[in-house]
Amino acid sequence: MSFYSPVITNAAEVARSESLHLFRYVEDPDQYKVETFEKHGGYEAWKKVVTSMKPDQVIAEVKNSGLRGRGGAGFPTGMKWGFVPKDSPKARYLICNADESEPGTCKDRVIMERDPHAVIEGMAIGAFAIGCHRMFIYIRGEFGHCIERMEGAVKEAYTRGHLGKNVYGSGYDLDMVVHSGGGAYICGEETALLNSLEGEKGLSRIRPPFPAIAGLYASPTIVNNVETLAAVPHIINRGADWYKTMGTEKSAGSKIFSLSGHVKRPGNYEVPLGFSLKTLIYDEKYGAGIRDGKKLKAVIPGGASTPFLTPDMVDVGLDYESLQSVGSMLGSGAIIVLDEDTCIVWTIMKLIHFFRHESCGKCTPCREGTGWLEQLVTRIEHGEGRPGDIDKIDDLCGNILGRTICPLGDAAVMPIQSAIKLFRDEWQYHIDHKKCPCPNNHEFK
Amino acid sequence: MILTEESVKAIKERLKQYPQRKSVILPALTIAYRQVGHLSDEIYQEISRVTKVPYVEIAEAATFYTMFPKEPRGKYLIQVCHNISCALLGADSLIGYLEEKLGIKKGETTPDNLFTLISVECLGSCATAPMMQINYDFYENLTREKVDAILEELKAKA
Numbered sequence: 001m002s003f004y005s006p007v008i009t010n011a012a013e014v015a016r017s018e019s020l021h022l023f024r025y026v027e028d029p030d031q032y033k034v035e036t037f038e039k040h041g042g043y044e045a046w047k048k049v050v051t052s053m054k055p056d057q058v059i060a061e062v063k064n065s066g067l068r069g070r071g072g073a074g075f076p077t078g079m080k081w082g083f084v085p086k087d088s089p090k091a092r093y094l095i096c097n098a099d100e101s102e103p104g105t106c107k108d109r110v111i112m113e114r115d116p117h118a119v120i121e122g123m124a125i126g127a128f129a130i131g132c133h134r135m136f137i138y139i140r141g142e143f144g145h146c147i148e149r150m151e152g153a154v155k156e157a158y159t160r161g162h163l164g165k166n167v168y169g170s171g172y173d174l175d176m177v178v179h180s181g182g183g184a185y186i187c188g189e190e191t192a193l194l195n196s197l198e199g200e201k202g203l204s205r206i207r208p209p210f211p212a213i214a215g216l217y218a219s220p221t222i223v224n225n226v227e228t229l230a231a232v233p234h235i236i237n238r239g240a241d242w243y244k245t246m247g248t249e250k251s252a253g254s255k256i257f258s259l260s261g262h263v264k265r266p267g268n269y270e271v272p273l274g275f276s277l278k279t280l281i282y283d284e285k286y287g288a289g290i291r292d293g294k295k296l297k298a299v300i301p302g303g304a305s306t307p308f309l310t311p312d313m314v315d316v317g318l319d320y321e322s323l324q325s326v327g328s329m330l331g332s333g334a335i336i337v338l339d340e341d342t343c344i345v346w347t348i349m350k351l352i353h354f355f356r357h358e359s360c361g362k363c364t365p366c367r368e369g370t371g372w373l374e375q376l377v378t379r380i381e382h383g384e385g386r387p388g389d390i391d392k393i394d395d396l397c398g399n400i401l402g403r404t405i406c407p408l409g410d411a412a413v414m415p416i417q418s419a420i421k422l423f424r425d426e427w428q429y430h431i432d433h434k435k436c437p438c439p440n441n442h443e444f445k
Numbered sequence: 446m447i448l449t450e451e452s453v454k455a456i457k458e459r460l461k462q463y464p465q466r467k468s469v470i471l472p473a474l475t476i477a478y479r480q481v482g483h484l485s486d487e488i489y490q491e492i493s494r495v496t497k498v499p500y501v502e503i504a505e506a507a508t509f510y511t512m513f514p515k516e517p518r519g520k521y522l523i524q525v526c527h528n529i530s531c532a533l534l535g536a537d538s539l540i541g542y543l544e545e546k547l548g549i550k551k552g553e554t555t556p557d558n559l560f561t562l563i564s565v566e567c568l569g570s571c572a573t574a575p576m577m578q579i580n581y582d583f584y585e586n587l588t589r590e591k592v593d594a595i596l597e598e599l600k601a602k603a
Contacts, residue, residue: 006585007572091464103528103567134464141475141512142568144581177462182471182510185566199467199502201509217465260530260571267572304529304567334571336530350529354566360509444535444542444575445588 004029004113007106008267013285019246020254021234022227023270026114032149034156037117043162045233046124050170058129062232064240066252071097071188071225072303072332074251074320077232081222083212084130090219094127095197096137098146098226099181099188103304103354104334107256107268108226112139112146115230116153120176122229124162125236127174130222134175138193141181150178185358189406190215190223192360203362204406227256247273251319251330261337262294263287274317277301281314281337294339298422302331304351305411307418308344327418343438344423345381345430348416352377355412366409369400373416385431394420448491452480456495469496470506474513483517511565519554519561521599524578527564530571539575539587540564546596559603560596 011027014020030036037043049058063078084092096119100108112119119137127135139147154176157163165173179197181187187196191205194216215221231253235243244252251273260266263281265288271280277299281287290296299309301318307328309316316322320330338347356370376393379385397413404410420427429437448456459472473492478484484507493500507513523543527536540562544550547560554561570576573585584595 005570005573005583007570100569101567104530104571105567106569106571106573109569140569141471141510142565142578145583179468180472180475181512182474182506183512184510196471197468198465199470199498199506201506258572260574261533266574300529336533336571338533342533347529350527350532354528357566442533442535442537444539 005106005110007110008265009110010267010269010271010285014270019242019272020270022111022118022230022254022256023268026110031115032113032117032153034117034153034160034162037115038160041237042117042233043121043160045236046121046162047168049125049128049236050167050172055129055131058125058236061240062129062235065235065243066240066247066250067228067231067235067243068251068320069225070227070231070255070333072102072305074330077224077228080212080224081126081129083210084220084222085213088220091134091217092130092132093216093219093221094123094130094132094135095193095216095221095223096123096135096226096229097188097190097193097223098137098139098143098150099185099193100143100226101140101185101188102332102334103351104258104260104300104336105303105332106258106260107333109143109146110268111226111230111256112143113149116149117157118230118233119150119226120153120157120162122232123176123224124174125232126222126224126229128172130220132222133173134177136177136179136197136216138179138181138187138197140187141183143180147178147180154178184360185354186360186406186408189408192406193223194221201360203360204408206405248317248319248321250321255318255330255333257318257333257335259287259335259337261335262291262339262342263337264289264291271318273319274322277309277316277318277335278314280318280335287337290337290339292339294341296337297340297342298338298344298347300334300336300338300415302329303334304336304354305407305414306331307414308422310422329414341439341441343381343436343440344419344426345377346436346438346440348419349374349377349381351415352412355408359408359412363404363406363409365400365403366412369396369409370412372396373412377416380427380430381436383430383434383436385434387431389431390420390424390427446491447481447485447488448477448495449480452476453495456492460496466496467498467502470498470503471510474503474507474510478513484513484515519558520603521560521579523560523562524565524568525562526566526568526570526574526576526578528567528571530567531574531576534574536564536575539577539592542589542592543577546592559600
């Protein structure tokens, strides 16, 4: 078996493009080696930053670029870095969040496996910007290959002088630790990640204080997603103005979309933000349309925690604002495509099972609510729903939304609320006829 | 001692990387799991002695995460992703097929202790579904033919 995920990427298109950059070398089998990475211009941005720039200049450049967090929340990266207090006597920490586990999302894994030095370089620049001398990457424990890859890359980076004491003679010391998780989706939420990295259970923390003020070991801490950090060296090399030539006014740059489900060509595709969802699903270069000549039924555009879109809504730009305007979210950029044979209640049953399993149990509405929701949805799907169940589900959702410390509760209910709003007849059919009306023939070949 | 000298050394190496020793808990549990194949109270005690982190804190963390089970498992732990992207492409029927091939139900281990079959949450292989992880290796874009070949290969290796 291969070390790499066999996932399809649009690396060839990215290599031809003037502006797309994240996937430029991901199909080069040697890109993970430091020599190859350097040959492709790697670590030049880091060298420039640490030998000739001031932290404030780095923050300003990233702020001006309009780069926003690619993990799901879309928070402006430069602004986040700017929240770290300049006068704190405590150590500061930069953490790369590589706990990729939102169902549908499979992009960070590819970057780490195939271009690990890009992540290290981005992290190093972020670390310098906030005055951090020991940075961590928190990789989900299941990603054995990524962990091995990153550990190998970190060793190489030390050997070549990109990390360690007095980097490039600049006087700046920077160490990096590869930390593996223990299998818990919640640790992708930044405060749960901090607890987990401290050796605790992965329970989320109440904010404030925000991690930028009191995060890891109660010290100022910045947590950024893998893809976010991988974009940073390019912004330094080519400038904020170049980065803004891609995307829309408020959603600058490019983004990797993980396209999965019933398309002919599932894969990871880097496109500018604002790119048409319809094109991504139907164009031969990307998804190439729905499998087996079927029709589209629905799309989950941003990972398992985002509201559904119906076929009449897919003519929309893939950016934070456009998806919000049709009632959904860009999230992690995980686009899950459902064909006409797929039951919405069945889909929700799969989703709520996940969130029930992954709820950390700290907040009662989420811990208890996701369990009740799973029971109700499962009984409806199995033809055992009772009159009033749909309203009960809706009511439960309303009592979870916005009532939990971290967004897992919201994530669990938002797809359900939208599924009821958009497909209420289908839910009702299950209850009235005591059966599921959809073929749901998801046979593996 | 259950932990080998090598594991103890690896844990001590990891300990140096963290400003606070408690952070070594998950890495230490991972090292122990990789060596033994499961965790136990004795192993928690040993980790506690090596790291000087109280036993109760190790036990508390270990029981929260899915990757530190106390039950012994087969030589090959087959973990099939059952989340939405894999389910859309037949994860349920993949699990059924594996149950049939191995002659066990999900959650069980074959009598020869070779295979344990479980289903797990998303493993980040959504665009290469359906998939399974066997120990630390990912097997993606699965078909019946591929599953047959993988199982044969593992049986031959064992």
